[in-house]
Each structure stands twice: as structure tokens, then as C-alpha cells.
Amino acid sequence: MPAISSPAPSAVILVTGANGFLGSWIVRLLLEKGYSVRAAVRNSKKGNYLKDQFKSYGDKFEIAVVGDIGKDDAFVQSVQGVHGIIHTASPVSTIVDDPRDTADEEVTVSEEVWNEQRLEECNKLGKEASGLAKYSTSKLLAERAAWDFMQSNKERISWDLTTINPPWIFGNKPIIHEVDNPASLTSSSRRFWDAVVNNNFWGVAPLERPGHGWVDVRDVAEAHIKALETSTAGGERIIVTAGSWVWQDIINTAISLPSHIYKRHPAATGPLEVKSRLISWDTRKQERILGLKFRSMEELVHDTLANYSEHGWY
Ligand SMILES: NC(=O)c1ccc[n+]([C@@H]2O[C@H](COP(=O)([O-])OP(=O)(O)OC[C@H]3O[C@@H](n4cnc5c(N)ncnc54)[C@H](OP(=O)(O)O)[C@@H]3O)[C@@H](O)[C@H]2O)c1
The missing domain is CATH 3.40.50.720 (NAD(P)-binding Rossmann-like Domain)
Known part of the structure; x- marks a missing residue:
């Protein structure tokens, strides 16, 4: 291909x-x-x-x-x-302040089931579905439309489609898109700022939520380019994640950093043991096709906080 x-x-x-x-x-x-x-x-x-x-x-x-x-x-x-x-x-909305937004029981997510449970929730609850379910369903439907287009036009198309499926994307080193101040940070970047700098988890329990996946923005960018360059990526949807997390993992990581990097919020607790992260990931396809080596959470948190300081925000 x-x-x-x-x-x-x-x-x-x-x-x-x-x-x-x-x-x-x-x-x-x-x-x-x-x-x-x-x-x-x-x-x-x-x-x-x-x-x-x-x-x-x-x-x-x-x-x-x-x-x-x-x-x-x-x-x-x-x-x-x-x-x-x-x-x-794409418009991005991650208003995740509702426990229904994340899994309540242990589940392993692979490419076969990515975002399917969100669609089920929207079908069942309609407008009452959670914010994340609506956003994730919009992503799933957009992706399906792209695959359907490929299928119906396969006789006349000479190019491939790959879809990259990242969970929560974090990291700013440096912040290269246009952001004047922390209040202009959006979606996952805003949530990271609020959690680590303001100890504000938007109403969810940091030891339990979100119980999802995370990945550094630099690695997601690399994944997209590798997909262009790798013939076996054609025709595949590929989950790209460095692992599972809850907010306490990020706080624990911040606490392990030097005090000039992480200026601890007075209400921050930890390090605390995380007993469950609920979602685990089947990333064998990523390893086989793209072979990315993911940045560690320590590198992500360190670089992001150092960048806040360079901007004079923190
Ligand atoms: N951030 C995450 O944690 C995360 C996780 C998984 C997947 N993703 C996906 O990754 C992609 C990029 O997300 P991001 O975090 O980089 O979001 P972002 O910073 O908000 O960027 C979204 C981009 O899409 C453009 N856009 C949105 N609606 C548009 C419209 N109607 N017409 C023209 N341009 C439009 C925005 O342009 P304007 O600036 O003009 O609005 C902006 O350039 C999205 O597909 C998102 O769903 C993000």
C-alpha cells in the first residue's frame, strides 16, 4: 500500500x-x-x-x-x-466532571472496541448521555464515515487511510500553538493545568478517575508521521497510548520532581498508592506497526511544568 x-x-x-x-x-x-x-x-x-x-x-x-x-x-x-x-x-470537548464518564469496572480496550461503549451510552441515554460519551461518539461516527467512504470508493482511490486513536493527550514543551495565558488552555491541557497547579480535579476523585489512557503530544505527532511512512499502517486504526492513569498518578509524579519544577499546592496529597486504574490497553498493533517508544510520565510532567515556568505562568 x-x-x-x-x-x-x-x-x-x-x-x-x-x-x-x-x-x-x-x-x-x-x-x-x-x-x-x-x-x-x-x-x-x-x-x-x-x-x-x-x-x-x-x-x-x-x-x-x-x-x-x-x-x-x-x-x-x-x-x-x-x-x-x-x-x-475537530471541535474538542472533554467536560469530564461526571463519574459516568469513565469505566466502573475493569476493561481492556483494543482497536475492536475503541469508543464503542460511548456509542452504546448515547444510544441508550440520548441527550442525557455524559459529555465524554457525546464527544467520543462524535469521534467514532466521524471515523466510521471515513472508513465507509474508503469502502464505497475503493475502486477509484489510490491512497490509504489510517486512523490514530489516542486517549488523553498531554504535554507542552514548548507550547507552540497560540496560547496567551493559562486561561486560554483548552481541553486536556486545561485539565492538566487545573489538576497540577490548582489541585482542582473538576469534581472527580483523583485516586479513581479518570481511569483512562494518556500519551505525550510529541508521541502522538510522531505516530501520525510514522503512519504516513509505514505501508503496513494503511487500512488500520491504531490505539496510541503510553498507559493507564488516574489524576493521582500525575500528582505523584509531580511530587517526585525537584521543588523548583513542581511548586506543590498546599492542598495536594501524596504520594498516595493508586489501587486501580480500571482501563488497560491492548497496544500490540501499535508496537507491531509503528514501534513507538513512548515518553515517560516523568518526562511529560517535568517538561510541561518547566514550560509553564518559562512562560512566567508558574
Ligand atoms: N487533546 C486531547 O486530549 C485529545 C485526545 C484524543 C484525541 N484528540 C483529537 O485530536 C485532534 C486535535 O485535538 P487538539 O487537542 O489539538 O484540539 P485543539 O487544540 O482544540 O485543535 C483543534 C483544531 O481543530 C480546528 N477546528 C475545530 N473545529 C473546526 C471547524 N469547524 N472548522 C475549522 N477548523 C476547526 C481548530 O481550529 P480553531 O482554532 O480555528 O478552532 C484547531 O485548529 C482532534 O481531532 C481531537 O478530537 C485530542
């Missing part, structure tokens, strides 16, 4: 959501590896920030203003002449 050999200086990769938390890391890694990048953004203001960030790459970096991606023709112009597409643009 088609794959792009690395590094491919003449290859142009379209990255959607290029100004986002994950998208901006993908752009950066692609440029560092020698690719040319077409960065799709909603409007030129968002593009100007990125142009400034990546100006040292000259004409290897260009902006494509695509407007709202809900429009049918949003990408008609920007896909012309590209050799690969990394699609990250």
Missing part, C-alpha cells in the same frame, strides 16, 4: 487543525524531518501566528485558509497536489 518514504523533501503534507495543540506539533515534526507542509487553518489570523512560528522554513511552509470544515468544499483547493494528509481538525 502507498507510503511516503522518509525523509521526502519533495513531499507536501496537508495538516488540518494546524494551529491546534496536536496539529502544531505535527507541523513542527514534519518540518524538522524535511517535509513541506501546507497548514490548513480556519482564518488568516490563525495562519499568521503559525507563519511567524515556522518562518525559518521559508517556502517549505505555507498556509491554506479553509474556513469552517463543516462545509462540503472546505478542502477542495487545499488538497490539490499534496502527497499526504494528516487530519486533526
Whole structure:
């Protein structure tokens, strides 16, 4: 199946959501590896920030203003002449302040069941379903639409689809997307800030929740690029996670760091033993196809806190 050999200086990769938390890391890694990048953004203001960030790459970096991606023709112009597409643009909502948002019994998640239980919850509860169930179901349905498109057009398509399925993504070193202050951090990055700096877990018990997976944003970016470069990734959905966690794991890790890195909140408790994380992950496909070596939680927490200090936030 088609794959792009690395590094491919003449290859142009379209990255959607290029100004986002994950998208901006993908752009950066692609440029560092020698690719040319077409960065799709909603409007030129968002593009100007990125142009400034990546100006040292000259004409290897260009902006494509695509407007709202809900429009049918949003990408008609920007896909012309590209050799690969990394699609990250999506509204992201992780309002996880409800225990129903996470598992209540031990479960192992593999590619076969990823997000399926969220869909079941939405089907059962409709509007009353939890915030995370609605968000995860939107991801599952979008992914299914992409696979259905591939299936119905397989006779006339000469390219492959891979879907990368990360759980909670954390990490900012440096913060390269446009964030002026901690209040502008969004989704998982905002939750990390609130938990570690403010000891605020949004109403969930840090020893028990969320009981989900985590991964460093730099590793997720790497996974997307490896998927472009690895022929056996074509036609696969791949879970990319460094492991299971609850908030106390992150607090325990922060506490183990030097005091100039983690400035302990007076109400922070720990280190405390975590007895259960409920979800475990079957990551054999990732290991077989992408072979990523994940950053440790210590590196993630250290780098993120050090970066807050560099910004003068902490
Ligand atoms: N963060 C996580 O923990 C996490 C975990 C698993 C999966 N993911 C997935 O990873 C991807 C990137 O997430 P992220 O954390 O990087 O989020 P993010 O920082 O909020 O970035 C989302 C990007 O999508 C763009 N976008 C959203 N809706 C759009 C629309 N209607 N039209 C045009 N552009 C639109 C945003 O553009 P604007 O800035 O113009 O809004 C932004 O560039 C998403 O698909 C998300 O579901 C994230």
C-alpha cells in the first residue's frame, strides 16, 4: 500500500487543525524531518501566528485558509497536489466532571472496541448521555464515515487511510500553538493545568478517575508521521497510548520532581498508592506497526511544568 518514504523533501503534507495543540506539533515534526507542509487553518489570523512560528522554513511552509470544515468544499483547493494528509481538525470537548464518564469496572480496550461503549451510552441515554460519551461518539461516527467512504470508493482511490486513536493527550514543551495565558488552555491541557497547579480535579476523585489512557503530544505527532511512512499502517486504526492513569498518578509524579519544577499546592496529597486504574490497553498493533517508544510520565510532567515556568505562568 502507498507510503511516503522518509525523509521526502519533495513531499507536501496537508495538516488540518494546524494551529491546534496536536496539529502544531505535527507541523513542527514534519518540518524538522524535511517535509513541506501546507497548514490548513480556519482564518488568516490563525495562519499568521503559525507563519511567524515556522518562518525559518521559508517556502517549505505555507498556509491554506479553509474556513469552517463543516462545509462540503472546505478542502477542495487545499488538497490539490499534496502527497499526504494528516487530519486533526475537530471541535474538542472533554467536560469530564461526571463519574459516568469513565469505566466502573475493569476493561481492556483494543482497536475492536475503541469508543464503542460511548456509542452504546448515547444510544441508550440520548441527550442525557455524559459529555465524554457525546464527544467520543462524535469521534467514532466521524471515523466510521471515513472508513465507509474508503469502502464505497475503493475502486477509484489510490491512497490509504489510517486512523490514530489516542486517549488523553498531554504535554507542552514548548507550547507552540497560540496560547496567551493559562486561561486560554483548552481541553486536556486545561485539565492538566487545573489538576497540577490548582489541585482542582473538576469534581472527580483523583485516586479513581479518570481511569483512562494518556500519551505525550510529541508521541502522538510522531505516530501520525510514522503512519504516513509505514505501508503496513494503511487500512488500520491504531490505539496510541503510553498507559493507564488516574489524576493521582500525575500528582505523584509531580511530587517526585525537584521543588523548583513542581511548586506543590498546599492542598495536594501524596504520594498516595493508586489501587486501580480500571482501563488497560491492548497496544500490540501499535508496537507491531509503528514501534513507538513512548515518553515517560516523568518526562511529560517535568517538561510541561518547566514550560509553564518559562512562560512566567508558574
Ligand atoms: N487533546 C486531547 O486530549 C485529545 C485526545 C484524543 C484525541 N484528540 C483529537 O485530536 C485532534 C486535535 O485535538 P487538539 O487537542 O489539538 O484540539 P485543539 O487544540 O482544540 O485543535 C483543534 C483544531 O481543530 C480546528 N477546528 C475545530 N473545529 C473546526 C471547524 N469547524 N472548522 C475549522 N477548523 C476547526 C481548530 O481550529 P480553531 O482554532 O480555528 O478552532 C484547531 O485548529 C482532534 O481531532 C481531537 O478530537 C485530542
